């Protein structure tokens with residue numbers, strides 16, 4: 596099938612199977628990783644990293660409240676390897692799930708079966724960051740991570756009835772023809788969600804002098820994935836300088852956009868630009884974005900819990916309310932930051 600026909604087909608399948616367009620926010624629990632040697636990762640440029648960069652739980656919860664108010668989705672809770680123990684991750688997940696009213700996805704590294712079985716219904720699914728199409732390239736890119744452990748992690752998630760996701764970075768030396776291998780993994784492990792990013796060449800990494808992959812290649816991979824898997828959830832990452840990719844990615848089968856820095860976007864010219872991409876796309880689509888990227892007045896310094904939540908935990912809710920002053924303090928400084936950004940950009 597040629598490129599134009601494939602794009603058309605991918606668009607039709609996405610229209611048939613989905614109603615919404617999502618803005619997805621990965622909530623970071625830390626800016627620390629004990630591995631720090633994945634070749635594309637900016638953390639690999641940080642030589643000595645004591646366990647700093649852990650976020651306070653109040654700031655994580657403050658961000659979750661704001662994400663909910665803007666009607667975005669929490670893509671997953673994310674952290675590097677070796678940051679938190681299971682109990683901590685589970686508590687944070689319960690808090691974020693109570694705030695958004697939905698169980699959360701995790702992207703916090705490989706967890707063994709015993710650890711995974713300690714979670715309850717606060718978790719919807721787990722993410723295996725395989726990063727690329729083949730084990731061979733993965734081993735070169737991520738020397739301290741284990742492909743077999745990631746696959747085993749997916750098996751364990753299946754046994755425990757969790758959903759399963761993958762993350763892939765495009766432009767790190769993969770071959771287009773190896774996409775078939777990725778599709779085998781999606782099929783064999785019954786993957787529910789895939790997040791594609793395009794390479795952001797970080798200074799100090801071997802990719803420093805690379806460029807991000809061409810937009811048509813990105814769209815080609817997304818559309819091919821949609822055609823192969825009409826019902827899989829596809830999330831696509833963009834960087835601040837690639838907002839014009841949003842419309843084409845949505846056409847190619849993406850369900851949601853992620854990765855851009857929300858503090859820079861919300862209420863600013865960048866947020867306006869992203870909104871206009873979505874509005875233009877909505878003229879040819881029945882899918883809808885029900886949230887906002889621009890309306891600062893939606894962000895209130897109040898702890899509001901959802902009215903009809905899928906996930907609810909009265910004990911955690913009480914704990915959050917007991918800490919409300921600290922959380923509101925964080926929310927207030929985030930909102931001030933966004934307003935300051937607003938003034939700069941308009």
Ligand code: SF4
Pocket residue numbers: 627628629630631632633636637638639674675676737
């Ligand atoms: S495991 Fe994740 S955070 Fe750690 S170095 Fe690799 S990509 Fe970076």
